[in-house]
Amino acid sequence: MEKLSYASENGTSAWSTYLQQIDRVAPYLGELARWIDTLRHPKRALIVDIPLQMDDGSIRHFEGYRVQHNLSRGPGKGGVRYHPNVDLNEVMALSAWMTIKCAAVNLPYGGAKGGIRCDPFALSEGELERLTRRYTSEIGIIIGPQKDIPAPDVGTNSKVMAWMMDTYSMNSGTTVTGVVTGKPVHLGGSLGREKATGRGVFITGREVARRAGIPVEGARVAVQGFGNVGSEAARLFSEAGAFVVAIQDHSATIANPDGINMAELTRWQQEHKQILGFPGAQKIDEEAFWRSEMDIFIPAALEGQITRERAERLSCKLVLEGANGPTYPEADDVLAERNIIVVPDVICNAGGVTVSYFEWVQDMASFFWSEEEINARMDKIMTDAMVHVWHKAEEKACSLRTAAYIVACERILMARKERGIYPG
Numbered sequence: 374m375e376k377l378s379y380a381s382e383n384g385t386s387a388w389s390t391y392l393q394q395i396d397r398v399a400p401y402l403g404e405l406a407r408w409i410d411t412l413r414h415p416k417r418a419l420i421v422d423i424p425l426q427m428d429d430g431s432i433r434h435f436e437g438y439r440v441q442h443n444l445s446r447g448p449g450k451g452g453v454r455y456h457p458n459v460d461l462n463e464v465m466a467l468s469a470w471m472t473i474k475c476a477a478v479n480l481p482y483g484g485a486k487g488g489i490r491c492d493p494f495a496l497s498e499g500e501l502e503r504l505t506r507r508y509t510s511e512i513g514i515i516i517g518p519q520k521d522i523p524a525p526d527v528g529t530n531s532k533v534m535a536w537m538m539d540t541y542s543m544n545s546g547t548t549v550t551g552v553v554t555g556k557p558v559h560l561g562g563s564l565g566r567e568k569a570t571g572r573g574v575f576i577t578g579r580e581v582a583r584r585a586g587i588p589v590e591g592a593r594v595a596v597q598g599f600g601n602v603g604s605e606a607a608r609l610f611s612e613a614g615a616f617v618v619a620i621q622d623h624s625a626t627i628a629n630p631d632g633i634n635m636a637e638l639t640r641w642q643q644e645h646k647q648i649l650g651f652p653g654a655q656k657i658d659e660e661a662f663w664r665s666e667m668d669i670f671i672p673a674a675l676e677g678q679i680t681r682e683r684a685e686r687l688s689c690k691l692v693l694e695g696a697n698g699p700t701y702p703e704a705d706d707v708l709a710e711r712n713i714i715v716v717p718d719v720i721c722n723a724g725g726v727t728v729s730y731f732e733w734v735q736d737m738a739s740f741f742w743s744e745e746e747i748n749a750r751m752d753k754i755m756t757d758a759m760v761h762v763w764h765k766a767e768e769k770a771c772s773l774r775t776a777a778y779i780v781a782c783e784r785i786l787m788a789r790k791e792r793g794i795y796p797g
């Protein structure tokens with residue numbers, strides 16, 4: 374295989390993690406493995422320079438990206454991340470995980486992802502809006518409702534999606550609601566989208582826990598990340614009778630062996646934008662989090678969190694990957710040796726993109742569904758996909774991650790093969 378000149382060869386990078394996951398699935402793909410190099414290359418990657426006039430009158434330049442990893446099964450789909458660590462390597466990996474995820478749950482999409490290297494918390498609302506609008510115009514040449522449909526990810530939300538939709542619409546001369554998902558509900562957004570990713574983590578977790586004989590009621594749950602994904606997953610587990618005993622975010626790690634009150638913490642988080650200072654739990658050391666007594670662990674922050682060393686320390690029976698790419702391949706091996714089940718990101722956190730798909734369909738039809746209908750359809754898609762992957766893992770005697778990759782890669786590579794590659 375040709376080496377990609379733009380991807381760091383650092384073995385701990387997100388792209389390197391993804392490539393190792395692809396290497397692991399290749400032996401299971403039979404004659405389709407002939408096409409697998411298509412997954413080792415992004416189809417298209419755009420780097421944009423975003424000049425921004427700051428509130429104090431100075432000019433700063435930000436680097437933005439949109440990567441379309443694979444479009445064999447449909448338009449690109451994937452979120453937009455605003456974070457100080459965003460770079461091309463990370464966005465490539467995130468876009469590739471979208472390709473696998475959309476195929477694993479059988480949505481008619483390829484994979485894409487975007488981002489801007491910035492600290493959204495250090496920008497005023499006006500700066501954030503100008504940054505978003507300029508970024509949208511710059512990537513406007515490759516996005517569109519039939520080409521590539523962005524959505525929220527870390528550091529972005531429905532307000533950012535509204536600005537993206539408005540900018541794309543202004544540049545097109547007509548309102549195009551279907552260009553992004555995760556919009557506010559009164560602007561063509563879908564009921565249930567905001568909570569969908571956390572809800573999907575709970576649905577897949579509940580299904581796997583039942584099959585593995587791990588009771589959810591009374592389970593001790595630890596969560597890393599208390600944003601969109603982590604907070605909703607924690608709330609649903611707590612509602613199902615589990616005890617959320619430890620939570621870590623960027624500001625602090627807190628613990629309460631009797632269970633943290635989710636309603637109180639949510640109110641605190643909404644007011645303070647972080648868990649630091651919450652009076653209903655004890656502040657503990659950052660690394661002590663990984664030694665907490667727990668039955669279920671939900672990483673719901675960033676990639677590269679579960680290292681080999683942390684995998685050796687974790688006391689849980691089940692890991693539910695709310696985040697994208699939280700586990701290094703060598704940590705996967707340690708968890709497997711220790712009989713800790715990992716529900717991989719590409720299926721566990723697919724509830725968000727599933728409801729994004731519903732949003733896109735509703736925008737196309739200009740006909741909107743009730744929240745009950747959305748949640749019921751999402752529950753069915755996620756549960757069926759999870760059960761399919763579970764059976765594949767039993768059949769092939771492999772991990773749930775490799776099983777999800779087998780299911781997804783067969784769909785993607787079959788599409789690639791049937792489409793053919795000529796004329797170029």
Ligand SMILES: NC(=O)C1=CN([C@@H]2O[C@H](COP(=O)(O)OP(=O)(O)OC[C@H]3O[C@@H](n4cnc5c(N)ncnc54)[C@H](O)[C@@H]3O)[C@@H](O)[C@H]2O)C=CC1
Nearest residue numbers: 527528570598599600601602622623673674696697722725
């Ligand atoms: N928002 C969505 O619909 C989807 C998000 N995801 C993934 O879920 C993860 C979380 O995304 P969101 O909840 O949307 O983001 P968010 O921006 O709402 O929340 C991120 C959370 O991670 C915490 N965090 C950041 N750095 C940390 C660190 N070094 N240590 C501990 N905690 C840290 C933040 O404090 C915050 O609580 C990401 O990996 C994202 O790609 C996956 C599928 C869909």
Ligand SMILES: O=C(O)CCC(=O)C(=O)O
Nearest residue numbers: 451452524526725726729
């Ligand atoms: O809702 C979407 O379209 C994409 C969400 C996303 O970025 C993800 O699943 O990682």
